[in-house]
Amino acid sequence: MQRPRLVTAAPAERADPIDRRELQPEAPAAPADAAPAPQKARRAPGARKMLLGAAVVAALAGGGWYGYEWWTEGRFLVETDDAYVGADMAVVAPKISGYVESVAVADNAPVKAGEPLLNVDPADFRLALQAAEGKIATQQASIDRFDSQIAAAEAQTAQAKAQVDSASADRDRAAADYERAQQLVKSTYGSKQALDQAKADRDRTVAAVEAARAGVAAAEANRAVLAAQKGEAQRTLQEFETARAQRQRDLDATLIRAPFDGVIGNKAVQVGDYVTPGKRLMAVVPLDRVYVDANFKETQLAEVKPGAKVRLSVDAYPEHDVTGVVDSLAPASGAQFSLLPPENATGNFTKIVQRVPVRIRVDPQDVAKGRLRPGLSVIASVDTRTAPKLTSDAADLRR
Known part of the structure; x- marks a missing residue:
């Protein structure tokens, strides 16, 4: 059973003949230079909606601009910050x-x-060169002596040959005398003694011919020995000349x-x-022949081809962009050329994305400015649209 609700009428406002504001004490007057108290700004609901709408419009504009940039250019760029300036110092x-x-x-x-x-x-190398030149002079004198000895041996050979001719003439005369003596003995006009003398002369002249021939052989052998000794001396001279050339190189190397x-x-x-x-x-660093080595991930190499244009942003000079061209790709990843190449066929395996060095040829005009130094960090962006088209044969090779 519900209780009855009591409805009471609000009492009529009692008229207060006394003004309460008159009873309150007056506040002290504020100084003349005192600033008025700041009032809490109240933002209207309409202003909040306008700011929110502006933020949404800005976000949509930024997203649209980013999407347009990616569609028209960004999707064709392959970029890496693992790139450095290099030079063949x-x-x-x-x-x-x-x-x-x-x-x-x-x-x-x-x-x-x-x-x-x-x-x-x-100083020491100059003295060594002088010693080598002295040995060469001494050896050259020995070779000149052998030339004189060889000339003398040739004269001896000619003399021995002349003696052979003389002995041969005596032999022929003695042989003729012996024949005549034999005929005289047979006709009883010659004596036995004369025949024996003629025979002895014949035999002596024959022996003289053999002796003369032996003298020719000895003279020729002596000349051959001298010629061999001269050849040995010439080879020794060549060794001395080589030693002198080495001493000269050592002196030049100072x-x-x-x-x-x-x-x-x-x-x-x-x-x-x-x-x-x-x-x-x-070290001598050729600043006029610098290049950039960019280490791209293996997942980025599909469209990186020699001849493609590259935009290089150097960390040391962010306000100056550098241009270049892809020159070549390394034949293997950088890990393969390390001191301890990885061996993936043993133990547990964790796949790691590899990087392949790409050589970038810098524009000569940018090189001539002299800003690039080997070792500087670079951000390389390859524009894949600028890569030259492959011929049919090259395309077949890539497949």
Whole structure:
């Protein structure tokens, strides 16, 4: 059973003949320079809707602009920040040992090809060259002596041949005398003694001919020995000449020159240092032949082809973009050329995206500005639309 609700009438407002504001104490007057109290700004609901609408419109405009940029250009760009400027710099090292006599260049100094860089004390090498030249002179004198001996041997050979001719003539005369003596003995006009004398003369002349022939052989053999000795001396002379050439090269190596145009860097030599072959003295960096090596992921290489244009953003000069062209792709990923190549056929396997170095040829006009230094970080963006079209044969090879 519900209770009855009591309805009470609100009491009529009692008229207050006394004004309550008159009873309240008056507030002290504010100073004249006091600023009025800030009032809390109230934002109308319409303004909030306008701001929200403007934000939505800005977001849609930004998204549309980004989508347009991606559709017209972004989807054709392959980009990586794993890229660095490089150069085929030369490490200067001596070929000989010695004390540094002078250094002609300073750090960061430009040099031209063939310009002297430093000089090693050449005194010892000059003496070695003089000793080699002395040996050559002595050996040349020996060869000249052999020439004289060979000439004498040739004269002896001619003399021996003349003696053979003389002995042969005597032999022929003695043989004729012996024949006549035999005829006289048979006709009883000659004596037995004369026949014996003629026979002895014949035999003596025959022996003289053989002796003369032996003398010719000995003279010719002596000449052959002298010729062989001369050949040996000539070969020794060639060895001495080779030694002199080596000493000359050592002397020339005391003056180290720049191999090409570039800038000196990493200088680590001073006057008085003792250097040995292969010691690193300084480096010559060819700033006019710099390039960029960009390490693209293997998933990015499908459209990266030689000849494609590249935009290079150098971290050191963000306000200056550099242009280039894809020159070539490495034959293997960078991991294959590391000191310890990975062996994926053993143990557990975790797939890791590999990177392949891509050589980028920088525009000569940008290189000539001299801003690029080996080792600088670069962001490389390849425009795949600019890659040259492959011929049918090249396309078949790619398949």
